[in-house]
Amino acid sequence: MSNLERENSPRFQPLYQQVKEHLIRQIVDGRWAPGAPLPSEAQLGTELGVSQGTVRKALDEMTAEKVVVRRQGRGTFVAEHSQEQALFHFFRLADEAGVTPIPASEVLSVKDINPNARVVELLKLSSTELVTQISRVRSLSGQPSVYEDVLLSKALFPGIEAQQPLPNTLYTLYQMHYGFSVLKARERVRAVSANARYAEILGIDEGAPLLEVERLAFTIDGNPIELRYSYCNTEKFAYQVELT
Amino acid sequence: MSNLERENSPRFQPLYQQVKEHLIRQIVDGRWAPGAPLPSEAQLGTELGVSQGTVRKALDEMTAEKVVVRRQGRGTFVAEHSQEQALFHFFRLADEAGVTPIPASEVLSVKDINPNARVVELLKLSSTELVTQISRVRSLSGQPSVYEDVLLSKALFPGIEAQQPLPNTLYTLYQMHYGFSVLKARERVRAVSANARYAEILGIDEGAPLLEVERLAFTIDGNPIELRYSYCNTEKFAYQVELT
């Protein structure tokens, strides 16, 4: 008999999905830290009163969603942001050959601001909350190519302005210091004209076309956690995406 | 005993992957047309000499890759491009609320051209082949918003210029008349300035920023089949993508 709720009349949810949600909740609640191994399939099956195959199906879905990583012969581990993973996954700029360069980052400023209506809406803030804005410029192949404003709820990321130096990939910082794992994001891309400030920072003409990327990033449990605006010079690099 | 090749010394490939490739080959070869039902899991298992569970695992992966569609109680069907599917999947423009409008299309010209080096490279053409270029303008909410050049190998799409009127979603035409199912695409997005022609067609100022989308579309068996350049006015709509 299962230890999980087992509805019989209207069967609300398959067992393996209950197992999956149960495991995700425990990861969110910190039972296992990022990088830590979960118990084996057999142990989890015993613990939850379901068969190993059911645990496997839950873990397979969690693998597809990048919540965990499985390695044959070693075990199942809570997903961890390595620099490379975070970059390769969310940094979409690539050269003609499809190769993503390693960006260098220089922080221009970190300050608290009053968010505008769209920021409040997207980050689901209360309208009186302060927002921390990190402005930086990222260089590709030594050339300043991206101006970026990162917007975070000050309440969720207290003291982030004191984190110096800020790492190139902020998502590893979010995970290590604030316990937030970014697994999903929604990006909205448009073409805009460079204003005087962006033009100067990126070394291009005012009015030159720039790619604006608005990224809303979500944690494992589906809450928006970061809003980011990137302004990219796409003369040498393009925003590349696979549609499947 | 399996009817499939069953290597034992070095086991080159799991059985279910062999089943998957076998089924995909048969779909490509036309054993079942788009929309047609495959045999049931049990029948396929018997036919191939593997268990139903192994067939299921193969079909599950094929479902994830959108090669087939499964419907409980009805059966497993070869994936079909409906207008809505093709649009929703590959047409990425969406308004502020994330809603994709239905584009209207007006064909400007269909003509044969000599491809440039990049077209030859991406479509893997021989350098002497002719390419058919379909130019059209697509309107969103009644406003001309996208200028588009579609490039196809004339050898693979004979007589496409005679297909009048061309449907809004070309992929349904490719599937129905030429037997090519587009399942994957790679897009490269950059910001450019509108030239005089695009500016006039889209009703914007020359030099205004436009989103250039270069799309290389692939068939079920991984061959590039279509190259497409779209120039989008992103004042009211943005190119939207989910990163997972």
Next chain:
DNA sequence: AAGTGGTCTAGACCACGAG
């Protein structure tokens, strides 16, 4: 009622990694 895919189980063996 019959047939389909969806879920769940139990058990076997294989391939990999670490001690």
Next chain:
DNA sequence: TCGTGGTCTAGACCACTTG
């Protein structure tokens, strides 16, 4: 050698669709 995940099987029952 042992423990892990990966593959494969066989069989049971559930849920949905159609006749």
